[in-house]
Amino acid sequence: MQDHRNRMKAFPPPVSKDRIIWEFPQCYTSKASLQLKTDWDIQAKAAFKVQVARLQPWDRQKVSKVVMVGDLNVGKTCLINRFCKDVFERDYKATIGVDFEIERFDISGVPFSLQIWDTAGQEKFKCIASAYYRGAQVIITVFDIADIQSLYHTCQWLEEVMRENDPDSCFIFLVGTKTDLLASDERQKTERVAVRIAAEMHAEFWAVSSKTGENVRAFFFRVAALAFENSITKDMEKGVPACIGNGDTIKSDRITLAEGTNHQVKRSCC
Ligand SMILES: Nc1nc2c(ncn2[C@@H]2O[C@H](COP(=O)(O)OP(=O)(O)OP(=O)(O)O)[C@@H](O)[C@H]2O)c(=O)[nH]1
Secondary structure, eight states: OHHHHHHHHHSOOOOOGGGEEOSOOOOSOGGGOSOOOSSOOHHHHHHHHHHHHTOOOGGGEEEEEEEEEOSTTSSHHHHHHHHHHOOOOOSOOOOOSEEEEEEEEEETTEEEEEEEEEEOOSGGGHHHHGGGOTTOSEEEEEEETTOHHHHHTHHHHHHHHHTTSOGGGOEEEEEEEOGGGSOHHHHHHHHHHHHHHHHHHTOEEEEOOTTTOTTHHHHHHHHHHHHHHHHHHHHHHHTOOTTTOSSOEEOOHHHHHHHHHHTTOBTOOO
16 A cells, blocks of 8 residues: 555656647748658657656656747747646736746656746846746747747847857747737748748747647647657767656656745746
């Protein structure tokens, strides 16, 4: 009985059905993609099997840090809320400092989490938000597809996050939100500019709508899959056994959240 209880504590509850990824998620457009392949790497696939066979205890699960940046009002919070909670808030409430969500996945039978950091776009909160840029495995630069200036500003945002990160160990995404606001020809025009900027940034481009939900799930699945595969590949390169991982692990939602509270990140102000 005691053994059973310990085992229940050591392993997380099952991931919800709509967070299970088997097939390798595809890009939005091949014109601005980080990976054009259609399946997982063969070596990574082999490592998945090892992981499944020696399923990690809850205190050793892999987690990747995702940092979302972009101008105020472009829709960062709405994008996270649409994916994590399946809600859409019509009224604008500025993010104060930073906030975060943890989203759990099951990727080819292996548990994996994304720790998604939502940062404030308002200048006055930058001093808080920038303290959380470090250690990102994924950087998502967000713009409002109906506001071309916010697209041009993404380069500056990326530069700021990159000051705290190693360009070789990050995936960069450029995401245009609010596609529901544009007619098809307008959207195509802006997307062409975005594809060009994405190429300059070495980023993968996506266009989404948090209001209608268009591409939101597909986008986050793609983020999770690339981050997960990258973390497995890195472990293999370092010769770390796939079942142990190398530091980017998650202890538990509760502990991580408690650590977050220690940093006083939740809705704090400058
Ligand atoms: N029509 C439409 N409106 C959206 C969409 N996404 C966000 N919005 C609206 O845009 C406004 C800003 O959204 P937020 O998600 O709060 O923006 P933010 O980038 O997090 O803003 P900061 O917290 O200030 O950095 C809100 O009024 C949302 O309702 C979308 O896909 N379509």
